[in-house]
Structure formats: structure tokens, C-alpha cells
Amino acid sequence: MKWLINLWRTLNRPARYLTLGTISISAFIMGVVFWGGFNTALEATNTEQFCISCHTMKDTPYKELQETVHWSNRSGVRATCPDCHVPHNWTQKMGVKVAAAKDIYGEIFGVIDTPEKYEKKRLEMASRVWKQFDKTNSQTCKNCHDYKSMNWDKMSPLAVKQMKQAAEKDQSCIDCHKGIAHHLPDMGTSRAPELIAQVGHGVSPVDGQEYYSALTKELFEGPTGDKDAGLLNIATEVKVLETQGDRVKISIEGWRKRIGAGRVIYKDFGVNILTAQLTKEAAKHEGTIRVFEDKQDPMTGLTWQRVEVDIWTNKNYLLQNPDMLWSYAKDTYNTACSVCHTQPAPAHFDANTWPGMFQGMLAFVNMDQDTTALVQKYLQEHSSTFDKSGHH
Missing domain, CATH: 1.10.760 (Cytochrome Bc1 Complex; Chain D, domain 2)
Structure with a gap:
């Protein structure tokens, strides 16, 4: 303990030969060196090479990233691990670094060192990341993706509708885009519609069978072409009439109000449950809508028509039951x-x-x-x- 006491006395002894200016300059230089060294070390941990130095990260999430558009795309712009997971804001960045200590602990002690263990922890880890994205309003996404810079003319009508609504309230990207870079965890009953839709992604519809739309889907006037014919609402029952390539011709039974073009289709008479909204052109196209009967609603005085709509849509995301x-x-x-x-x-x-x-x-x-x-x-x-x- 004697050397420690002597060191303390030395550090507390006033300087005999150093001026205040010399001390101040020395302290400044030492501070710059320390801060530079600290930031250099910090940035070294903000590289893809550092992230995948753990075999668990390299073998699972890194391989999953390579399957997505964030890895390979027509623009040649690649998003690396820190681009998505490390905020630019210094305070938020340090918070993420502190939280990452738990991942290091898990790697050292083998918490996720096998595929089976990783899958068991996937939901917990994903939920933690999603929570962080919610806190920052998906700021790391918005460092590259800016609502104001989006070209609506190059999007599908469905994408434009959803993205403009998101842009109006500056919605967090992660609300709708979970699973954009890595495989989604098994979320049990907490599945979002896009997760449920994956069940129907590989279903091969059979002509004459009835299905339910797992997502809001685009409608088309024919088996080919991109001409917009409207939208098929989520959880709508349809009957598959014909399959051609990636599309199916479906039949939608319902009712419409006999006003205007009558392009909005409802589930039942007098009930405002949306099943499909056609474009005016599609609604007027001969053969698209067949009318079977007229019936007046005593509550409103409006005349409703029982109809059947034959239209085309993408064959994916159809479920056999709701x-x-x-x-x-x-x-x-x-x-x-x-x-x-x-x-x-x-x-x-x-x-x-x-x-x-x-x-x-x-x-x-x-x-x-x-x-x-x-x-x-x-x-x-x-x-x-x-x-x-x-x-x-």
C-alpha cells in the first residue's frame, strides 16, 4: 500500500516547474488523444467485419441478409450491419453499444451458438431490435429512405396508397417491414398479416376452389399487363376460376349500391363491409360485373344490386380458410x-x-x-x- 500512498501524494502535490498554460495545453492534447482513440475504437466496432467476427452472426443473420434486396439490387447500394443497427446520433449509438454487451455475453457463454438455440432466441432478439427501431422512429432506415424523395410514379397503386399514408404521419418503417433483412421469427398468435400471408405464399390455387385473401391485393383486368383494376380487400372470400402463370381469375360475390359506376363491392346487402374496390374503367368493362337482382334498402332508400365480379389477381397470398x-x-x-x-x-x-x-x-x-x-x-x-x- 506504500507505493499507492506515495503515488497519491505525488498527484496531489502542486507543480513546481509547470505553468498553468503548460498544464492546460498538455491536458488538451491528452484529451484529444484519448477522444480520438476512443472514437477510433468505437468506429472499429461499427464495421461489418467486426459484426460477423462472431460465427453465430456470420452463419445465420449475415447469410439471411445476402438473400435480400439490401444485399444485392439494381442500384448496387448495399446496406451493412451498422447501417441498420447503429444510429448516427451519438447518444443513441452509445445506448445501442451498451445493449450489445448482452449479445457478447450470449456469444461467449454459448446462449445462441447452435441453430436450434438461435431459433429459440430469435423472437426475443427480434423484439428487442424492433423496440429500438420504434424508439428512434426507424431513423436508421430513414438515413437512406426519405419519404420526400420517393418517386410515386414508379410504385404500384397499392404501394402508393400505403406509402403516402405512412408519409403523412412519418410512420416508423418497422411497423410494416419486419423481416425485410432477416428471417422472421415464429410469432405464434402475434403474427401480423404479412406473416400469415407467407402461409399462403406457396399455395397453388385449384380451379373451382374457394380461398381467402391474406393481404390487400392488387386487381388486374387480364392475366398479363400492369393495368390497374382496383383492390381486393384482406380476408375476402373468392373462388378461383382459372390460373395463368402468376395470376388467377377469381369470382367475387357481393352487393353494390346502384349509384355512380357501382365500383365498390360489399359483402352483403345493406352492410358496408368492403370486399373490393374496382377502378371506374374496370367497373364499366363488359363482362367484369354481372347483376342478378335489385333490392331497396328500407333504412336508406338506396337500391342495392347483387353482383358477381370476375377479375384477375396475383395467385399468391390466398388462404384456404380465414x-x-x-x-x-x-x-x-x-x-x-x-x-x-x-x-x-x-x-x-x-x-x-x-x-x-x-x-x-x-x-x-x-x-x-x-x-x-x-x-x-x-x-x-x-x-x-x-x-x-x-x-x-
């Missing part, structure tokens, strides 16, 4: 809409009342467009209009 969609919608409604109050049961309101009630809740929750449409449709289709068990 059970997974309704399960996800029910869980989302019960959790997201119970934060502020006890939510009413679906059968508490009729199908035409629910849209207004549900839209009033959206200011207090965070849902992507397909989830919003799906939950509203779930409430409508399980409302008192169809569930005669009474109010709950």
Missing part, C-alpha cells in the same frame, strides 16, 4: 384496444356501426394498414348483424 386471420385480429383487438378501457365485444354493435367506432380508437394504437383493415373487418363480420346472441 381462421388464422380472425385469430390474429381477435388477439390484436383484445390487447391493443384494451390499453385505455375495456373494449366492447364484437357483437355489441352492428356491422355498419363498427367502422365509426373503430376509427375513433385508431388515434391511440399503432397498426399497419392491413392490420387496421383486418381488425375492422373482424369486428364487422362478428358483429350483431351476424351474431344474434345479443349484446355482451
Whole structure:
């Protein structure tokens, strides 16, 4: 302990030969050297080479990245690990670095050192990353992707509709784009519509069979070409009539109001449950819509027509039954809409009342467009209009 005491006395002894200026300059130089060394070491950990130096990272997430557009694309611009996972803001960057210590611990002690262990932890790790993206409003994404710089003319009509709505409220990218760079974890009943849609991604539709749309899908006038014919709403029942290449010709049964072009198709008479919205051109195209009967709604005085629509869409994302969609919608409604109050049961309101009630809740929750449409449709289709068990 004697040498330690002597060192302390030396450090506390006033300088006999150094001036205040010399001390100040020396301290400044030492500070610059320290800060430079610190930042050099910090930046060394912000490289792809450092990230994949752990075999777990190299063998799993790095390989998954190489399968995506962030790795190889027509512009030749590649996103590396730190581009997405390390914020530019210094405070946020340090927060991420501190949190990363848990990953280092996991690597050293073999928490995720096998594919089986990694998959078991994938949801936990992904959720932590998604939470970080939510905190920063996906700022690392927006370092490259700017809403104001997007060329709407080069997007599909469906993408334009969704992206413009996102741009209006500067929505976090991760709300809709989970799984954009790495495989999605098994999320159980917390699956989002795009995850459920993957179940139907590999389904080969059979002519004459009935299916349900797992996502909001684009409609086309024919088996080829990009001419927009409208949108098919999520969880809509369709019948496959014909398959050509990547598209199927489907039949949609429903009702429309006999006003204007009559291009909006609803699930049932007098019930405002959307199933499809056609363009004016598609609605007027001969052979697209067949009318079977007219019926007047005593509540509104409007005349409705029972119709059948024959139209084309992409053959992917069709499910054989809607059970997974309704399960996800029910869980989302019960959790997201119970934060502020006890939510009413679906059968508490009729199908035409629910849209207004549900839209009033959206200011207090965070849902992507397909989830919003799906939950509203779930409430409508399980409302008192169809569930005669009474109010709950």
C-alpha cells in the first residue's frame, strides 16, 4: 500500500516547474488523444467485419441478409450491419453499444451458438431490435429512405396508397417491414398479416376452389399487363376460376349500391363491409360485373344490386380458410384496444356501426394498414348483424 500512498501524494502535490498554460495545453492534447482513440475504437466496432467476427452472426443473420434486396439490387447500394443497427446520433449509438454487451455475453457463454438455440432466441432478439427501431422512429432506415424523395410514379397503386399514408404521419418503417433483412421469427398468435400471408405464399390455387385473401391485393383486368383494376380487400372470400402463370381469375360475390359506376363491392346487402374496390374503367368493362337482382334498402332508400365480379389477381397470398386471420385480429383487438378501457365485444354493435367506432380508437394504437383493415373487418363480420346472441 506504500507505493499507492506515495503515488497519491505525488498527484496531489502542486507543480513546481509547470505553468498553468503548460498544464492546460498538455491536458488538451491528452484529451484529444484519448477522444480520438476512443472514437477510433468505437468506429472499429461499427464495421461489418467486426459484426460477423462472431460465427453465430456470420452463419445465420449475415447469410439471411445476402438473400435480400439490401444485399444485392439494381442500384448496387448495399446496406451493412451498422447501417441498420447503429444510429448516427451519438447518444443513441452509445445506448445501442451498451445493449450489445448482452449479445457478447450470449456469444461467449454459448446462449445462441447452435441453430436450434438461435431459433429459440430469435423472437426475443427480434423484439428487442424492433423496440429500438420504434424508439428512434426507424431513423436508421430513414438515413437512406426519405419519404420526400420517393418517386410515386414508379410504385404500384397499392404501394402508393400505403406509402403516402405512412408519409403523412412519418410512420416508423418497422411497423410494416419486419423481416425485410432477416428471417422472421415464429410469432405464434402475434403474427401480423404479412406473416400469415407467407402461409399462403406457396399455395397453388385449384380451379373451382374457394380461398381467402391474406393481404390487400392488387386487381388486374387480364392475366398479363400492369393495368390497374382496383383492390381486393384482406380476408375476402373468392373462388378461383382459372390460373395463368402468376395470376388467377377469381369470382367475387357481393352487393353494390346502384349509384355512380357501382365500383365498390360489399359483402352483403345493406352492410358496408368492403370486399373490393374496382377502378371506374374496370367497373364499366363488359363482362367484369354481372347483376342478378335489385333490392331497396328500407333504412336508406338506396337500391342495392347483387353482383358477381370476375377479375384477375396475383395467385399468391390466398388462404384456404380465414381462421388464422380472425385469430390474429381477435388477439390484436383484445390487447391493443384494451390499453385505455375495456373494449366492447364484437357483437355489441352492428356491422355498419363498427367502422365509426373503430376509427375513433385508431388515434391511440399503432397498426399497419392491413392490420387496421383486418381488425375492422373482424369486428364487422362478428358483429350483431351476424351474431344474434345479443349484446355482451
